[in-house]
Amino acid sequence: MSYDYIIVGSGLFGAVFAYEATKAGKHCLVLDKRSHIGGNVYTKEVEGIQVHEYGAHIFHTSHEKIWKYMNQFAKFNRFTNTPLACYKDEMYNLPFNMNTFYKLWGVKTPKEAKEKINMQIREAGIKEPKNLEEQAIKLVGTDIYEKLIKEYTEKQWGRKAAELPPFIIKRLPVRFTYDNNYFHDPFQGIPIGGYTKIIDKMLEGIEVRTNTDFFLKKEEYKEISKKIVYTGMLDEYYQYCFGDLEYRSLRFETSVLEEDNFQGNAVVNYNEWKVPYTRIIEHKHFEFGSQPKTVITKEYPQDFRRGDEPYYPVNDEKNNDLAAQYKELAAKEEKVLFGGRLGQYQYYDMDQVVSCALTCVEKELYW
Numbered sequence: 001m002s003y004d005y006i007i008v009g010s011g012l013f014g015a016v017f018a019y020e021a022t023k024a025g026k027h028c029l030v031l032d033k034r035s036h037i038g039g040n041v042y043t044k045e046v047e048g049i050q051v052h053e054y055g056a057h058i059f060h061t062s063h064e065k066i067w068k069y070m071n072q073f074a075k076f077n078r079f080t081n082t083p084l085a086c087y088k089d090e091m092y093n094l095p096f097n098m099n100t101f102y103k104l105w106g107v108k109t110p111k112e113a114k115e116k117i118n119m120q121i122r123e124a125g126i127k128e129p130k131n132l133e134e135q136a137i138k139l140v141g142t143d144i145y146e147k148l149i150k151e152y153t154e155k156q157w158g159r160k161a162a163e164l165p166p167f168i169i170k171r172l173p174v175r176f177t178y179d180n181n182y183f184h185d186p187f188q189g190i191p192i193g194g195y196t197k198i199i200d201k202m203l204e205g206i207e208v209r210t211n212t213d214f215f216l217k218k219e220e221y222k223e224i225s226k227k228i229v230y231t232g233m234l235d236e237y238y239q240y241c242f243g244d245l246e247y248r249s250l251r252f253e254t255s256v257l258e259e260d261n262f263q264g265n266a267v268v269n270y271n272e273w274k275v276p277y278t279r280i281i282e283h284k285h286f287e288f289g290s291q292p293k294t295v296i297t298k299e300y301p302q303d304f305r306r307g308d309e310p311y312y313p314v315n316d317e318k319n320n321d322l323a324a325q326y327k328e329l330a331a332k333e334e335k336v337l338f339g340g341r342l343g344q345y346q347y348y349d350m351d352q353v354v355s356c357a358l359t360c361v362e363k364e365l366y367w
């Protein structure tokens with residue numbers, strides 16, 4: 001045996017696992033099919049700005065343990081996510097809060113806002129929400145649903161809001177204060193110097209092979225390691241034997257602009273169907289940058305076909321049932337561990353990925 005663990009994928013799950021296992025004296029090899037480490041948290045410096053190459057990644061958690069863990073590898077700045085939503089040329093604050101309600105209806109007090117929303121919820125008559133549409137209306141009423149949720153959601157997921165699971169919209173807070181902070185979590189920030197620096201530190205001294213496709217030599221890798229830690233797509237691992245899981249993909253269009261401030265905010269969502277992208281990210285605002293130029297990225301949701309980049313698992317009932325079949329096979333594996341958004345087919349946030357990786361490696365090493 002040449003290695004204790006061969007880790008497939010150098011994203012957050014793989015890097016945390018490799019770091020902890022190596023610290024405990026295990027011999028690890030990390031493989032990544034891309035030309036760089038970091039998976040989708042990879043950031044690259046352009047014009048002195050850390051560009052989030054695979055979409056905005058804002059670290060947030062309510063677990064102090066996870067926050068402290070991440071802070072070992074980088075200092076985090078005080079960035080707070082306060083996105084805006086643009087709908088038919090009107091700008092609204094997100095998440096849904098008193099600023100949004102004031103802009104929509106001119107209401108100034110929480111009491112007035114609650115009355116307005118409750119009236120709309122009552123009129124819609126939804127008791128037990130069965131899908132995203134009903135869940136959204138039950139949370140914020142019909143006006144907000146129509147302007148800020150419906151079209152964005154249908155563009156993002158490529159299907160009707162009534163065909164999506166309710167949990168997706170529960171990610172968004174609704175508040176009756178004038179607080180534009182998108183997340184409830186007490187810990188939030190962007191790593192100074194970018195995410196790649198974190199992954200670099202985690203993988204320091206560990207053998208890493210980029211541009212390396214695990215599937216080209218799967219059996220060989222299995223032979224030379226005690227265990228495989230697989231963070232790629234669950235269905236691909238099993239050659240899609242039960243059928244393809246659905247994912248949502250994205251296309252990013254990044255430009256360097258000869259101006260210092262394009263939109264005055266890190267994230268601006270475009271909530272109407274007519275605009276083909278869901279949001280524009282202006283990367284410098286994640287780190288309060290004062291460079292003379294700016295870098296922006298438009299994010300276009302895409303259908304996923306085999307070979308495309310999978311960004312979001314579609315955790316509806318049909319796909320979860322299919323994933324459960326694959327997970328049954330995975331649970332029987334003696335030499336393979338599955339982790340991360342793709343390996344677990346779960347719409348995880350970064351802190352959940354770190355937490356799962358820590359639990360997984362702890363079980364592996366000490367239980």
Ligand code: UDP
Nearest residue numbers: 085148149150152153156168169171172269
């Ligand atoms: N969403 C919406 N309007 C918005 C932002 C989000 O309707 O302006 C909905 C949409 O369905 C989206 C979900 O909320 O898929 C979760 O949004 P979040 O920003 O958490 O998604 P992520 O950053 O992971 O893409």
